[in-house]
Amino acid sequence: MSGYGNLQKIRDGKRTFAITPHIPGGFVLPETLIKIAEVAKKYKGVLKLTSGQRILITNLKQEDLESIWEELGMEPAVRVQNSVKNVEICPANYCKRSKYPTIGLGMKLSKNFHGMELPCRTKIGVAGCKNACTSVYSKDVGVITDLDGKMFVTVGGSAGYNPRSSDIVTKGLNEKEVFNLIKVIFDYYNEEAYAGEKLGEFIDRVSIEKFREDVLEKANLKLIL
Ligand code: SF4
Numbered sequence: 001m002s003g004y005g006n007l008q009k010i011r012d013g014k015r016t017f018a019i020t021p022h023i024p025g026g027f028v029l030p031e032t033l034i035k036i037a038e039v040a041k042k043y044k045g046v047l048k049l050t051s052g053q054r055i056l057i058t059n060l061k062q063e064d065l066e067s068i069w070e071e072l073g074m075e076p077a078v079r080v081q082n083s084v085k086n087v088e089i090c091p092a093n094y095c096k097r098s099k100y101p102t103i104g105l106g107m108k109l110s111k112n113f114h115g116m117e118l119p120c121r122t123k124i125g126v127a128g129c130k131n132a133c134t135s136v137y138s139k140d141v142g143v144i145t146d147l148d149g150k151m152f153v154t155v156g157g158s159a160g161y162n163p164r165s166s167d168i169v170t171k172g173l174n175e176k177e178v179f180n181l182i183k184v185i186f187d188y189y190n191e192e193a194y195a196g197e198k199l200g201e202f203i204d205r206v207s208i209e210k211f212r213e214d215v216l217e218k219a220n221l222k223l224i225l
Pocket of ligand 1: 090091092095096097098099127128129130131132133134
């Protein structure tokens with residue numbers, strides 16, 4: 001990805017940039033981590049572990065960006081702002097509290113939906129128990145594992161400018177049903193929402209009852225709360 005970077009600061013006429021390589025689910029190989037550290041060191045970058053399970057490399061010069069991407073051999077985490085920008089996954093498979101090993105599902109969601117264009121920026125969170133360690137209730141779309149090992153899907157959360165806690169769409173789901181329901185939700189959101197409308201704003205406009213009724217009918221699922 002040649003030359004891509006976000007302008008961060010202009011200080012005394014000097015412009016500095018940041019980049020964020022794509023690290024699916026925040027799981028990173030030791031070799032990749034070493035490479036990121038080496039490249040950051042070479043170009044005097046400042047490393048920041050972000051709340052989005054990523055590594056931001058900031059304080060970079062524009063003229064170095066192309067070489068930095070080449071040396072990293074990685075893709076930017078975000079190419080289009082109004083898209084699925086992130087899929088955050090808890091380490092359920094390695095956690096004693098987990099009710100279901102949700103990493104596989106999280107990775108499948110990342111592989112299939114990360115980068116998908118939508119009316120507004122969108123985050124997904126996936127958790128293996130009701131502790132919801134990835135702050136799932138503040139994500140636009142969430143998957144949380146219930147006490148019985150089944151999952152429920154949440155929608156409309158936001159931790160940003162206009163905070164909103166999410167609503168549960170339905171409970172008692174298996175992996176396949178979760179995946180299909182999220183696909184239906186994104187298609188419905190793309191078809192019905194205004195450009196720039198956050199999923200939570202769209203739900204508030206049409207009502208959660210109508211939203212649930214429509215997506216559950218399309219996904220052939222029952223309402224269980
Ligand atoms: S959400 Fe539950 S399973 Fe996931 S890391 Fe937190 S405590 Fe563990």
